[in-house]
Amino acid sequence: MRKRSGIQPSGRLHLGNYFGMMKPALELQKQGQAYLFIADYHALTSVTDAAALRQGSIDVALDFLAAGLDTDKTLFYRQSDIPEVTELSWLLSVVTPMGLLERCHSYKDKVAKGLPATHGLFAYPVLMAADILIMNSNVVPVGRDQKQHVEVTRDIAIKFNNIYGQVFTIPEPPIREEVAVVPGVDGQKMSKSYNNTVEIFGDLKQARANIMKIVTDSKSVADKKNPDECNVFALYRLFATDAEREAMAARYREGGLGYGEVKKALFEKFEAHFTPLRKKREELQKNMDYVHSVLRQGADRARTEAVGTLKKARQAVGLE
Ligand code: ADP
Ligand code: TRP
Numbered sequence: 001m002r003k004r005s006g007i008q009p010s011g012r013l014h015l016g017n018y019f020g021m022m023k024p025a026l027e028l029q030k031q032g033q034a035y036l037f038i039a040d041y042h043a044l045t046s047v048t049d050a051a052a053l054r055q056g057s058i059d060v061a062l063d064f065l066a067a068g069l070d071t072d073k074t075l076f077y078r079q080s081d082i083p084e085v086t087e088l089s090w091l092l093s094v095v096t097p098m099g100l101l102e103r104c105h106s107y108k109d110k111v112a113k114g115l116p117a118t119h120g121l122f123a124y125p126v127l128m129a130a131d132i133l134i135m136n137s138n139v140v141p142v143g144r145d146q147k148q149h150v151e152v153t154r155d156i157a158i159k160f161n162n163i164y165g166q167v168f169t170i171p172e173p174p175i176r177e178e179v180a181v182v183p184g185v186d187g188q189k190m191s192k193s194y195n196n197t198v199e200i201f202g203d204l205k206q207a208r209a210n211i212m213k214i215v216t217d218s219k220s221v222a223d224k225k226n227p228d229e230c231n232v233f234a235l236y237r238l239f240a241t242d243a244e245r246e247a248m249a250a251r252y253r254e255g256g257l258g259y260g261e262v263k264k265a266l267f268e269k270f271e272a273h274f275t276p277l278r279k280k281r282e283e284l285q286k287n288m289d290y291v292h293s294v295l296r297q298g299a300d301r302a303r304t305e306a307v308g309t310l311k312k313a314r315q316a317v318g319l320e
Pocket of ligand 1: 018
C-alpha cells in the first residue's frame with residue numbers, strides 16, 4: 001500500500017498543524033510504505049516572497065525530521081525536485097472538465113480569504129492529482145479540507161484512463177477518519193491566519209504566554225465545569241493519556257479546579273512533549289548538509305518512479 005501526502009511550506013507550525021496533519025502523517029510510517037513531500041509548487045499560489053519560500057521548504061524539512069520522520073520508512077522529498085509533476089499536470093489539464101474545478105470549495109474559500117484569484121490557484125487540484133498519480137499512490141490520507149481534491153484526482157484519473165487506456169492507478173476514495181479541529185487561544189479554529197496559534201518550535205516563553213491567554217468562560221474556581229466546552233481541556237486532551245484525561249475531566253465536573261491550573265498543566269505537557277523535538281531541531285540546524293542530503297536522496301528515489309509514470313502517460317497521449 002502506498003500512502004502519500006503533501007504539506008505546504010507556508011508558515012511556522014502550530015498545534016493545529018501538529019495534531020491535525022503532522023502526527024497523522026508520521027503515524028503512517030507504522031503502516032507500510034509512506035510518501036511525504038513538501039508541496040512548494042503549490043505554495044507558490046500563496047507565497048510570493050522567494051526567500052520566504054526557500055526558507056519555508058527547509059523549515060518543513062527540519063520540522064518533520066525533528067518530529068520523528070524516519071527516512072527509511074518514508075520517502076521524503078521536495079515537490080519541485082520532481083519537475084515531471086508539472087508536465088503531467090498539463091497532460092491531466094487537457095482532460096479535466098472546467099466544471100469539476102469550478103465545484104471545488106477550496107478555491108472559493110481561499111479567494112474569499114484574500115488570496116489572488118489566479119489560474120494557478122484554480123488549477124491547484126490538477127497539480128495535486130499529478131502529485132498523487134505520478135507516484136501510483138493508492139491511499140491518500142488527507143484532512144477534511146483536502147478530501148474533495150482526492151475525489152477530483154479520482155475523476156481525472158478515470159477520465160484519462162477512459163480516453164487513453166490504462167495508465168494510472170485509481171486512488172481509493174478519501175479515508176473518512178476525521179481529525180478533530182484544534183482550537184486556537186481565542187476558541188476559533190487554530191490557524192496562522194487568525195493569529196491565535198501556539199507555535200511548536202517558536203519561543204517557549206511566547207508559547208506559555210499564549211497558553212495562559214486561552215479564552216475560557218468566567219466560572220470561578222469553586223464552580224462545576226464542563227470539560228467538553230473548554231478550549232483549555234480540548235488542547236490538554238491531545239497530550240494526555242486516557243487516564244489523565246479522565247482524571248482531569250472528573251476534576252472539572254467536581255468543581256474546585258481553576259482554569260489557571262489547567263493552563264499550567266497544559267503548558268507542562270506542551271513543554272515535556274516538544275522539548276526533545278526542539279533539541280533535535282536545533283541539532284539538525286547545525287547539520288544542514290544532512291538535511292539537504294535527505295532531500296536529495298528522496299528526490300532521486302521519487303524521480304525514478306515519476307519518470308516512469310510520465311513516460312507511460314506521454315506514450316499514451318502520443319507525445320512519444
Ligand atoms: P493554517 O490554517 O494555519 O493556514 P494550513 O491551512 O496551512 O494551516 O494547514 C496545514 C495542515 O494542518 C492541513 O492539513 C490542515 O488540515 C491542518 N490544520 C491546520 N489547522 C488545523 C487545526 N486547527 N486543527 C486541525 N488540523 C489543522
Ligand atoms: N493541497 C494539500 C494541502 O494544502 C497539499 C498537497 C499537495 C497534497 N499535493 C498533495 C496532499 C498530494 C496530499 C496529496 O494540504
